[in-house]
Amino acid sequence: MRKKGNMRREFWRTTHLLVENAVTNNIVLIQALGLCPIIAISTTLQNGVVMAACTAAVMIPLSLVMALLGNVMPKWLRPAVYAILASLLLVGCSFILERYISTELYAGLHHFIPLIAVNLLYARTVGFSSIMHPVATVMDSVGSTVGFGLVICAVSAIREVLAYGTLWSIPVGTDFTLPGVTAPFTAFILLAFLAATLQWTRQRISAFFRRKGEDEE
Amino acid sequence: MQLFLRGIVLPFQKGKALERGIENLTPDSVRLPVATDDSVFPLAQLSPDTLKGQGEELCLLDGMPVVSTISGTVEGTLMIHHPLYGPLQCADVLASGSAESRLPIPKEEELTPDAIIEIARQAAVYDELDGIPLWEKLTHWQMTDEDLAPLHSVLVADGTANDVFGSAPWAVLKDQPGMVLYGLQMAAKAIRFTRCHIATMLPKKRRRALKKAVGRANVYIVGDEYPVTVFADKHMETYRIGVQACLALAQAIKQGKRHTHTVVTVAGSALPAPRNFRVPFGTDIDVLLSACQAQGGYRLVLGDAMTGITSEYRHVPLLPGMTTILAMMPRRVRTPGPCIGCGRCADICHAGLLPYEIVRRSENMHYERLQHLSPTACDGCGACSYICPAGRDVAAEVIEAGKTKGTVFLHWGEDDHE
Amino acid sequence: MSNKKGPYLHTEARVSRMVFDMILAAVVLGVFSAVTYGPRPLLVMAISLITALACETVCCIIGRRPLRMVLDGTAAVTGLTVGLLMSPMVDTWVPMVGTAFAIVVAKAPFGGTGRNVFNPAAAGVALLTYCFPQQMFTYPSIQSQHALPMELILDKSEVVTEVSLAAQLKTGAIPSIDRLDILLGNYTGAIGTTAFLILLTLTCYLMVRRTVSPWIVIPYFATLALITWLFPLSSMNPVNSFLLQLGSGYVLFAGVFLINDPVTAPRFWLGRLVYGVLSAALILLMQRVGRFEAGTCFAILLINAFAPIIDRWSWHGWYRLTHLRQKREEVLE
Numbered sequence: 003m004r005k006k007g008n009m010r011r012e013f014w015r016t017t018h019l020l021v022e023n024a025v026t027n028n029i030v031l032i033q034a035l036g037l038c039p040i041i042a043i044s045t046t047l048q049n050g051v052v053m054a055a056c057t058a059a060v061m062i063p064l065s066l067v068m069a070l071l072g073n074v075m076p077k078w079l080r081p082a083v084y085a086i087l088a089s090l091l092l093v094g095c096s097f098i099l100e101r102y103i104s105t106e107l108y109a110g111l112h113h114f115i116p117l118i119a120v121n122l123l124y125a126r127t128v129g130f131s132s133i134m135h136p137v138a139t140v141m142d143s144v145g146s147t148v149g150f151g152l153v154i155c156a157v158s159a160i161r162e163v164l165a166y167g168t169l170w171s172i173p174v175g176t177d178f179t180l181p182g183v184t185a186p187f188t189a190f191i192l193l194a195f196l197a198a199t200l201q202w203t204r205q206r207i208s209a210f211f212r213r214k215g216e217d218e219e
Numbered sequence: 220m221q222l223f224l225r226g227i228v229l230p231f232q233k234g235k236a237l238e239r240g241i242e243n244l245t246p247d248s249v250r251l252p253v254a255t256d257d258s259v260f261p262l263a264q265l266s267p268d269t270l271k272g273q274g275e276e277l278c279l280l281d282g283m284p285v286v287s288t289i290s291g292t293v294e295g296t297l298m299i300h301h302p303l304y305g306p307l308q309c310a311d312v313l314a315s316g317s318a319e320s321r322l323p324i325p326k327e328e329e330l331t332p333d334a335i336i337e338i339a340r341q342a343a344v345y346d347e348l349d350g351i352p353l354w355e356k357l358t359h360w361q362m363t364d365e366d367l368a369p370l371h372s373v374l375v376a377d378g379t380a381n382d383v384f385g386s387a388p389w390a391v392l393k394d395q396p397g398m399v400l401y402g403l404q405m406a407a408k409a410i411r412f413t414r415c416h417i418a419t420m421l422p423k424k425r426r427r428a429l430k431k432a433v434g435r436a437n438v439y440i441v442g443d444e445y446p447v448t449v450f451a452d453k454h455m456e457t458y459r460i461g462v463q464a465c466l467a468l469a470q471a472i473k474q475g476k477r478h479t480h481t482v483v484t485v486a487g488s489a490l491p492a493p494r495n496f497r498v499p500f501g502t503d504i505d506v507l508l509s510a511c512q513a514q515g516g517y518r519l520v521l522g523d524a525m526t527g528i529t530s531e532y533r534h535v536p537l538l539p540g541m542t543t544i545l546a547m548m549p550r551r552v553r554t555p556g557p558c559i560g561c562g563r564c565a566d567i568c569h570a571g572l573l574p575y576e577i578v579r580r581s582e583n584m585h586y587e588r589l590q591h592l593s594p595t596a597c598d599g600c601g602a603c604s605y606i607c608p609a610g611r612d613v614a615a616e617v618i619e620a621g622k623t624k625g626t627v628f629l630h631w632g633e634d635d636h637e
Numbered sequence: 638m639s640n641k642k643g644p645y646l647h648t649e650a651r652v653s654r655m656v657f658d659m660i661l662a663a664v665v666l667g668v669f670s671a672v673t674y675g676p677r678p679l680l681v682m683a684i685s686l687i688t689a690l691a692c693e694t695v696c697c698i699i700g701r702r703p704l705r706m707v708l709d710g711t712a713a714v715t716g717l718t719v720g721l722l723m724s725p726m727v728d729t730w731v732p733m734v735g736t737a738f739a740i741v742v743a744k745a746p747f748g749g750t751g752r753n754v755f756n757p758a759a760a761g762v763a764l765l766t767y768c769f770p771q772q773m774f775t776y777p778s779i780q781s782q783h784a785l786p787m788e789l790i791l792d793k794s795e796v797v798t799e800v801s802l803a804a805q806l807k808t809g810a811i812p813s814i815d816r817l818d819i820l821l822g823n824y825t826g827a828i829g830t831t832a833f834l835i836l837l838t839l840t841c842y843l844m845v846r847r848t849v850s851p852w853i854v855i856p857y858f859a860t861l862a863l864i865t866w867l868f869p870l871s872s873m874n875p876v877n878s879f880l881l882q883l884g885s886g887y888v889l890f891a892g893v894f895l896i897n898d899p900v901t902a903p904r905f906w907l908g909r910l911v912y913g914v915l916s917a918a919l920i921l922l923m924q925r926v927g928r929f930e931a932g933t934c935f936a937i938l939l940i941n942a943f944a945p946i947i948d949r950w951s952w953h954g955w956y957r958l959t960h961l962r963q964k965r966e967e968v969l970e
Contacts, residue, residue, distance in 0.1 A: 559652055605646060
């Protein structure tokens with residue numbers, strides 16, 4: 003009975019970790035990490051999705067590896083190992099993207115994909131993954147990736163509709179276009195509005211999970 | 220038209236109070252604070268049968284002899300909550316008879332500085348500007364200014380009546396200018412000042428009459444801005460006492476009278492016309508208001524229209540420090556809007572503060588950053604509340620901010636740390 | 638017993654009076670434009686005004702502010718200002734977009750009236766300038782005496798257009814326009830910006846009514862005069878150069894409406910002086926080397942961002958100066 007309770011408590015805690023990074027403590031909107039790629043390239047939905055996929059492909063394996071090796075390595079070595087692993091993964095990602103998916107997309111994004119490594123992951127992986135249980139780490143990085151992906155997809159979809167009147171290059175049937183939306187300042191404004199909306203909802207969501215966790219205890 | 224806003228000028232509504240002169244009013248009874256251990260104003264320590272001006276042999280409290288302001292019999296005592304001075308133990312005195320106990324009149328050569336202060340103490344002279352006993356003020360200044368060159372200091376009899384309604388100092392100056400000047404000179408002599416003058420903002424015609432009566436050199440005309448901050452020429456340290464305190468001192472020296480009566484202006488939008496009354500201390504304010512045919516439904520304000528305090532309780536005894544009583548018709552309450560940043564409060568603040576910034580920081584709870592704007596320098600003149608186009612009570616918020624010593628829990632900017 | 642302290646009297650000056658003055662000024666300018674182009678400028682202004690009020694209402698509902706705050710009139714001033722900066726032949730959806738942006742993005746999220754960092758009207762017009770320069774900077778000719786048709790979307794090919802002064806200056810040409818013509822507003826431009834003498838008169842009126850602060854306006858025009866005197870437009874007579882510079886783009890208009898928005902300007906007099914000087918310099922810079930023929934709104938937004946700092950630093954500087962002087966006097970004594 004007691005063990006079962008523990009299990010359930012762990013389950014809710016892990017889920018909380020996932021949801022926290024994806025939604026309530028969103029890595030972009032609340033923690034303000036990874037703003038650069040969003041502001042620069044989120045002009046079409048395709049860009050956004052590719053960017054989110056690349057982030058996931060780099061971040062999840064990396065954090066798992068770091069979690070497994072983290073305790074073995076001395077503290078000073080971690081960033082170096084992390085940087086080497088990240089660049090290896092990024093090279094792989096770029097290669098796949100360029101060869102098998104779309105050369106044009108890669109041409110537009112290739113400046114920004116390496117930014118993933120420094121911008122988004124450093125703080126999370128080195129600070130968090132190395133000291134936590136692997137399951138928690140993976141949940142954490144999945145949550146972060148989902149959070150980043152959600153935001154970049156939302157921003158890029160809105161900007162694509164407003165700027166070109168299309169979504170995933172398919173016309174959505176609006177005549178009205180604001181060509182200025184491709185400028186970076188709109189991304190800031192959109193992020194601000196999304197962050198405000200999130201702040202408004204996050205209290206309720208985190209309160210829900212706190213209640214659940216307390217119930218099980 | 221004043222293009223650059225610097226200070227405000229109040230719209231005077233003093234009416235014909237000055238032409239009507241001072242009306243004497245004798246109430247049937249007065250209510251005097253009795254000396255208890257912690258009483259604020261030990262005006263009277265009374266035996267059942269008491270004489271006007273009597274009492275110096277009864278008891279001395281805080282060094283102040285206590286006097287009754289009318290002759291009569293004590294009916295009993297009761298506790299009242301005075302809106303200005305807090306809870307006071309008061310005695311009801313019913314008027315009967317007109318006998319008066321007076322001080323001995325000193326000779327001219329007996330008037331040394333210490334003797335004048337002693338007379339001010341014996342005669343229970345209060346300064347009507349702030350309700351502090353005159354002898355205390357004089358002693359304090361005498362102590363502090365002993366070494367200072369008297370060239371840089373000037374004693375000012377404040378007859379400005381720098382208020383929308385109040386005209387009591389003007390009336391006193393019109394009535395007995397010579398006595399006021401004599402009292403002022405005696406007070407100056409008491410603190411060894413060589414310079415003294417009467418500061419006033421009387422209308423032009425009265426100004427001329429006053430100058431004729433007391434001499435041109437003894438009158439200083441102040442500007443009509445509110446609040447008056449300049450009472451003398453530049454580079455002069457000013458020390459202010461009230462006109463009525465000067466008068467009372469002069470009467471005590473020349474006639475041996477004790478300070479039992481005061482001139483008070485009763486005015487306001489609920490009254491037909493402003494009037495000046497000479498009444499004994501302790502008179503019920505309600506008596507004054509009914510003498511002026513105040514209609515019901517007004518709001519009682521103790522003090523002037525800018526800094527006075529409302530009181531719901533109308534049977535308040537008149538005490539030193541009160542020169543204006545207003546009965547105001549309640550106006551439609553305007554909900555204050557947000558600050559739109561017109562900056563007028565900063566333009567007119569005579570202390571040179573930034574009221575809008577103080578209010579903003581106190582609203583945002585940036586208490587630590589508040590201190591750099593020195594909100595404690597505010598003296599609550601209320602000019603910013605008067606001028607604010609959004610209808611906010613800026614002065615109250617600034618004073619509130621000055622009192623605040625809240626903990627610092629927001630630390631967003633260090634940009635303006637000095 | 639409750640004791641209220643404080644003044645029981647207030648000045649007659651109210652926010653509503655200031656707002657009324659601004660609305661009056663806007664209407665006067667609109668009427669002047671209507672005399673030239675027919676009633677279409679008034680239509681543009683009305684649409685802008687209605688959009689502003691509607692957006693403000695929605696924002697009040699979302700922000701749970703009392704609805705009476707819509708009627709304080711600041712939103713109306715924003716709407717009218719955006720309307721005044723439109724070309725008379727603009728499509729009517731353009732001011733709607735600009736006003737909606739002004740209220741929903743530049744004003745409401747900061748907390749509404751009195752708390753916005755940037756001038757909402759300037760933000761709205763800046764967006765429009767960036768997105769639709771074609772719409773904004775095509776002006777009908779002043780010579781053709783026909784009133785513009787009252788359609789919501791004009792057929793541009795039917796209207797005789799004219800190149801504005803600012804656009805001529807931008808290409809480096811010297812507009813061949815008489816000094817008197819500039820003063821009489823006999824040139825083409827946005828609805829509210831061509832009535833030269835009326836704008837100057839309104840400035841004086843608003844200053845006398847204390848709706849705008851002379852601490853901003855006088856340094857602003859003084860700096861404009863100084864700069865145009867020091868650096869005249871291609872070896873022109875300085876007076877002509879000054880008038881031409883005022884008449885081109887929104888330079889004169891900004892001196893009345895945009896930089897005088899009390900919410901976004903500094904509040905201390907010294908800060909206002911600095912603000913007036915800086916905004917004049919920045920506006921001229923934007924006007925002369927900027928990308929668009931009327932870059933005033935970008936300059937306003939830039940200088941707005943610095944207004945709080947200018948305010949604070951100027952006060953501290955002044956306070957320290959007076960304080961030091963006092964201290965020195967004390968020491969001397």
